Amino acid sequence: MKYSDVLIEAKKNIGPHCKVCPQCNGIACQGKIPGPGGKGTGTGFIRNYKAFKAVAINMDTLNKYHAPDTRMELFGLTFDMPIFAAPVGGVQIHYSDLHDDLTYSEAILLGSINAGSIGFTGDGVMAEVYDGTAEAILKYKGLGVPTIKPWRKEEIIEKIRIAENAGAKAIAMDIDAAGLAMLAIQGKPVFPVGFETLSELIASTKLPFIIKGIMTVAGAIKAVDAGAYGIVVSNHGGRVLDDTPATLDVLPEILQAVEGRVKVFIDGGIRTGLDVFKALAMGADAVLIGRPFASAVYGGGAEGVTLLYQQLKSELENVMLMTGCSKLEDIGPEHIRKI
Numbered sequence: 001m002k003y004s005d006v007l008i009e010a011k012k013n014i015g016p017h018c019k020v021c022p023q024c025n026g027i028a029c030q031g032k033i034p035g036p037g038g039k040g041t042g043t044g045f046i047r048n049y050k051a052f053k054a055v056a057i058n059m060d061t062l063n064k065y066h067a068p069d070t071r072m073e074l075f076g077l078t079f080d081m082p083i084f085a086a087p088v089g090g091v092q093i094h095y096s097d098l099h100d101d102l103t104y105s106e107a108i109l110l111g112s113i114n115a116g117s118i119g120f121t122g123d124g125v126m127a128e129v130y131d132g133t134a135e136a137i138l139k140y141k142g143l144g145v146p147t148i149k150p151w152r153k154e155e156i157i158e159k160i161r162i163a164e165n166a167g168a169k170a171i172a173m174d175i176d177a178a179g180l181a182m183l184a185i186q187g188k189p190v191f192p193v194g195f196e197t198l199s200e201l202i203a204s205t206k207l208p209f210i211i212k213g214i215m216t217v218a219g220a221i222k223a224v225d226a227g228a229y230g231i232v233v234s235n236h237g238g239r240v241l242d243d244t245p246a247t248l249d250v251l252p253e254i255l256q257a258v259e260g261r262v263k264v265f266i267d268g269g270i271r272t273g274l275d276v277f278k279a280l281a282m283g284a285d286a287v288l289i290g291r292p293f294a295s296a297v298y299g300g301g302a303e304g305v306t307l308l309y310q311q312l313k314s315e316l317e318n319v320m321l322m323t324g325c326s327k328l329e330d331i332g333p334e335h336i337r338k339i
């Protein structure tokens with residue numbers, strides 16, 4: 001199977017809301033929730049995408065040739081690229097019932113492992129979703145990052161224990177999920193988490209804890225002070241609040257504030273290896289990608305996921321070659337410019 005075949009299959013399978021657009025930019029699905037759109041006017045999603053397109057790459061090929069090396073260290077492990085599938089949940093509602101959250105997560109986990117990466121998985125209203133995903137993570141020797149929603153404290157702690165028993169290499173929490181109206185509609189609302197509770201939750205486990213949904217310097221500092229291993233600069237793909245800034249636009253001030261004390265991931269609108277390069281050049285350690293992996297799963301299951309990773313990695317390698325970067329640490333602000 002080729003990645004282009006995956007996209008053809010995805011169009012047939014993915015349901016009425018997603019058009020598997022050549023440019024996944026938030027326009028055709030604007031405001032479509034249920035569906036993969038951004039909330040309200042869909043501005044947050046569109047801004048994320050546009051911010052990456054407003055950065056250009058400085059080509060420089062007068063360099064001695066070295067084969068680009070995209071490997072990175074995380075959680076004491078080495079991954080083949082600084083690219084990870086983001087957690088995506090509620091797939092039957094937002095896409096189609098070709099998959100449920102469990103088969104989706106299975107495809108993400110296996111496809112990520114086969115590409116030399118690690119997938120983040122989502123959490124659901126039904127306990128079976130998280131529990132079943134944890135079983136899959138156990139089967140794959142802990143290679144998965146379960147992403148817990150900010151339910152009540154006791155429930156989060158139970159879910160942390162389940163992740164530990166599954167041997168998960170890390171845990172994440174999408175603290176911005178408080179904006180997900182769908183959860184309240186389904187009878188299981190989530191709430192903002194205060195600093196004390198967050199500190200308690202992080203202290204309750206030895207696993208690296210990643211806080212997903214940071215969009216301000218104040219939030220980033222709280223996450224660092226609470227003991228996070230990493231943060232994801234994310235507006236949940238523009239799905240939890242309308243009119244947020246682009247994640248790439250808030251990244252510099254957040255990086256400056258955290259001063260290297262935590263790993264900094266970014267997501268939202270990253271579509272190609274070129275976008276990955278831009279995020280790293282701005283100072284991020286790694287990226288998460290959401291919607292394109294949904295197309296990959298609906299078009300080719302675990303194989304589709306691996307093919308997307310391979311495509312992104314080869315694009316990243318090509319930019320590194322064309323900019324004289326032989327390893328990720330070589331990628332810096334001198335390689336890009338705002339246009």
Ligand SMILES: Cc1cc2nc3c(=O)[nH]c(=O)nc-3n(C[C@H](O)[C@H](O)[C@H](O)COP(=O)(O)O)c2cc1C
Pocket residue numbers: 035036037048086087088089090094122123147173174212234235236237239267268269270288289290291292
């Ligand atoms: C349909 C859909 C479902 C999502 N479900 C979750 C989820 O359960 N947990 C979570 O942390 N993020 C969830 N996200 C957000 C993604 O993890 C990620 O932050 C976002 O999609 C990144 O933007 P991108 O899709 O433009 O790459 C979801 C996104 C979409 C499109």
